[in-house]
Amino acid sequence: MPKESYRNQSRKEIIQFLPQEISMILEIGCGEGSFSKNIKCSGEKWGIEPDSKAANIAKNVFDKILIGTFDIVKADLPKNYFDLVICNDVIEHMEDHEKFLKEIREYMTEDAALVGSIPNVRHYKNIFHLLIVKDWEYTEWGTLDRTHFRFFTEKSLRRALKQSGFEIEKFQGINGKIEFGLSKWKLAYLVFYVISRAISLGGARDIGHLQFGFRARLRRR
Secondary structure (H helix, E strand, C coil): CCHHHHHHCCCHHHHHHCCCCCCCEEEECCCCCCCHHHCCCCCCEEEEECCHHHHHHHCCCCCEEEECCHHHHHHHCCCCCEEEEEEECCHHHCCCHHHHHHHHHHHEEEEEEEEEEEEECCCHHHHHHHHCCCCCCCECCCCCECCCCCCECHHHHHHHHHHCCEEEEEEEEECCCCCCCCCHHHHHHHHHHHHHHHHCCCCCHHHHCCEEEEEEEECCC
16 A cells, blocks of 8 residues: 555545534544545534645645644644544554643543544454564554554553543444455464454454544543
């Protein structure tokens, strides 16, 4: 998958996590706007995107585009303003995800929702390479994308959200297609997956999902 394709994905599998009523949207790492352009809202759509080429295309979707990372442009964001913040495959690229999860609260309204997706480092292919191949090789894309600063399991992601003051409303594994085929690697992956699920007595259900999707809201004090 070319790196550029990250920036024009519609991410239909994330739609199920969106709240019913949406007014003011902020999408961080919005790419070309392929996801937000299909979201109906009664107010404004704001986008943050570090790639200037993608951001220029996204101007056709968003009312306001800020070019840069969240840390660079956050001073230009209005506080207590957005009732939906979207982070699709973004948080793992941040040097300090805990700092971000605490800071983003300042820009969200009282009933706002945080929606997003994050790669699952416990995906069975990744575990296979770690345990069987005995390797941890960074790649141009995927779970071990070389631009990822953070890695998450279901447990660690849930903990990070809760410790940052969020209540999880919806959380589930996404992109869980298991590959079948006669190639050496596909057969090895499949056998490893089946054995792992069997010996865990169903406890390793999460390893079949490439990512996790979630919707969380600010915890009421």
